Amino acid sequence: MTEAEYLANYDPKAFKTVLLTVDAVLFTYHDQQLKVLLVQRSNHPFLGFWGLPGGFIDEYCDQSLEEAVLRKLQEKTAIVPPYIEQLCTMGNSRRDVRGWSVTVCYTALMGYQACQVQIDSVSDVKWWPLEDVLQMPLAFDHLQLIEQARERLTQKALYSLVPGFALAEPFTLPELQHVHEVLLGKPIQSKSFRRRVEQADLLIDTGLKRTERGRPANLYRLKPDTASYRFLRNLEC
Amino acid sequence: MTEAEYLANYDPKAFKTVLLTVDAVLFTYHDQQLKVLLVQRSNHPFLGFWGLPGGFIDEYCDQSLEEAVLRKLQEKTAIVPPYIEQLCTMGNSRRDVRGWSVTVCYTALMGYQACQVQIDSVSDVKWWPLEDVLQMPLAFDHLQLIEQARERLTQKALYSLVPGFALAEPFTLPELQHVHEVLLGKPIQSKSFRRRVEQADLLIDTGLKRTERGRPANLYRLKPDTASYRFLRNLEC
DNA sequence: TCAATAGTGTCTTTAAGACAATATATA
């Protein structure tokens, strides 16, 4: 049989009926704490529960998984986040009562900005403090996904400046340090932190300063290659 | 509508028809080089091409993605690899002529052992030298997946002893060092390497020695927590 | 001037790099 003959006989509907979705754990930093964007479900299953933004692939509209998840986020926040990365894929027969289900989950970061409901498949969209979310009952296995995303981001706080993408630009160096401290759950020696930042050469000094009690702090922006830069040595704290 | 009513009306076949597979990049170390397990396809598309072991989820037999990929590997190698980790998920409308297609890809490591065809969905199974594979035309986007798996393993060679899972136990310390050197493409100071191994305390000394020209070398096994151990500092080489 | 926060100087500590020296096999 040639490939052409094979394809002529091929019926895609005859095959698997696994449910496939994309989801995103979108973090930001606001009011001195990490927050996660959640949406309140207006459909079964888990109607009324809060869960991650995401949903089914649109085979016709989406060209790729990443395009699909960015579309979902844009529907909720009207923004494309400056940092996005594939986290993991969860797939098993138990996570959704409708049957075998797979979700490809992404971690994304953006500077805080208010958001509001843009579409009707959800009844509400809200930034929740991460610490509160870890105690809430959430849809599906979304709590697990958030925990995993948080662990990965904590690792990155040890060897990169990626957490900076959770800040609205321009930001101060003490703010950046504080995001890292919140993730690590411990204070960092500011001398060590500044030395690393200087060595990495990832921040653009805007020349501006922000005053808020005490000496004014320099304001910076992130260079785009912050997403891929890795320090050779971890912070030990 | 209650959830029960919703589910009674729910028709899974009415929904998406995305193709879903799992694949594995299985590495081993043999004859001083890294090798990858490939299978020769006996079905369209890419009939006759070499590609990664993997295939469709069996909704009834497989409880989870990881179970599915382990089943696929066991069918080819009659072994469960001592190390397996999710690599990434590739999904888009172009990677398979049959339509929108998603594969959840894993990286796995095992000590070398010969293997032979166990099933008939492929016509051959073979360990290929990694350097050769990177020049071969492969099925689908499997070359990309192998490149990505190799990059990730190279990173791990800098801050962990995970590459040791590619060795047949027991192994010598110079062998372990050589796997790392092959991945990094550079020699490592053996003093540095040994210091790290000692500090990590991940190797069990079997008390045995292997002689092969020159002074005999101690033989070791890996402790299971080698899979999760991370050094604070990367090798710089 | 004081309180508060930003940012620097500098000494200590840790672990890697470099490389010479020693140890234990076989031929």
Place this chain on the structure above:
DNA sequence: TATATATTGTCTTAAAGACACTATTGA
């Protein structure tokens, strides 16, 4: 004994930790 490879000793170097010190603002 000579050669080959394994393993150790030890000095240098890079970068983090600790912490005291200086700088710049507003009240």
